[in-house]
Amino acid sequence: MSQTAVGFIYPDHAAEDDYPYAAELLFASGEVRLEVTHIYGTDLHAVPELLDLGSPERLAAGAAQLAGLRPQAVVWACTSGSFVYGPDGAREQVRRLAVAAGVPASSTSFAFTRAAQSLGLERVAVAASYPQDVAGLFAEFLGAAGIEVLEMAGAGIDTAAEVGTLEREAVLDLAAANDRPEAEALLIPDTAMHTLRWIPDLEERLGKPVLTANQVTIWEGLRLVGHRAAHPALGTLFGA
Template sequence: MTALGFLYPGHSAEDDYPRIEQLLGSDIRVDLVHTDSGEDARREDGLRAMGSPERLAASVQELRHAGAEAVVWASTSGSFAYGWEGAHEQVRGLAVAAGMPASSTSFGFVHASRELALRRVAIGATYRDDVAGLFADFLRAAALEPVAVHAAGITAAEAGSWGEAELFALARAADHADAEAVLLPDTALHTASHLTALEKELGKPVLTAHQVSVWEALRLADRRVNAPGLGALFTREPIVQV
């Protein structure tokens, strides 16, 4: 049994994690602990406060007691808001506090993109324009090229209420002819049940926050799992458009 630990801010789309655990179909356990998300304003200062060392350290003890082998700070904006160097410092501090390998969803997007040999990507964000721009800057620091950035400008609570129609509309609005993949960075979105359909719709890989968070935790735990229901990242198979 491999136990994976996740620190998740607030309550929006946490039910994606047990869905992913089922889709993995293996001896993988997904343990999730909620952290204080603070004000749902999605400003840079609020995002940095949400991912502060004190808030993360206060929640990680429960994962250690649960036997987690790796921990991921499952907040994209709560990590990229620190910038490239600051996000590295954030996960180094989390690893020390947790006593285990640590990463964040932002780095999950970077490592997953490298796994799929991607360079040019499109971003479909639910954030405001300025916050979506911070994610684009983070990807550029990782030598990725955002060819399009779409920002819906809604709150985490609104994103958590979105269903399939809104999710597909976001992905289509974000897509660009030059993009090799579409990235949907918000951990407040429900995406686990729609990955294969999204990829068939767009004809290219789609990377979403919960998907890359779990993939990143598996990478830290040195596990590789083939899970067709979780998209190209978990299969490396070609996308067939319908």
């Protein structure tokens, strides 16, 4: 049986265990592998550091680490390290990653816009862990894709490492605090935040679709290889 592999370049360590969890739910027989490699820089949520983290040199190094695993697509699994470049810069970032990897590529920021568009979402709320200035850049990125952000307040968490320590109740409370009744969905943009195990709880509490960073990143990688997967534990986006 031929096996499909999707590669993910993940910055440092925080919530990368979301990926094997998703693989276990979606592909218990192993027909698709979700392969994660790591690159290292700062984990600060600050613009200069994020620009460095998403640099062509760092992503090319990540692509080289994945090469031996023969992925059919590669995704830069970092939201802030992609949207900080703006839409045009993020497109160039992905183009250069695709050249380095020799396969189709994307990033978590584009995963969010494509996932939202696939669900027909036009008006959303955002529960961001970032400082306000960085969170604002995500709202601008969504706006450029025709997605209106009705509510967003950055939680002001300075590092990805700290975000990775947030437990279930803190994540649910952050989501509820940033939702608005008129928003069609809530977006949680940080791949450093554990969310996959709590998506059903999030959607039940808010009564609407919730898109989270690692969730949409996995969905985008599967989209790139033409593979549709469904599981109710991964929320509306992975509905049948």
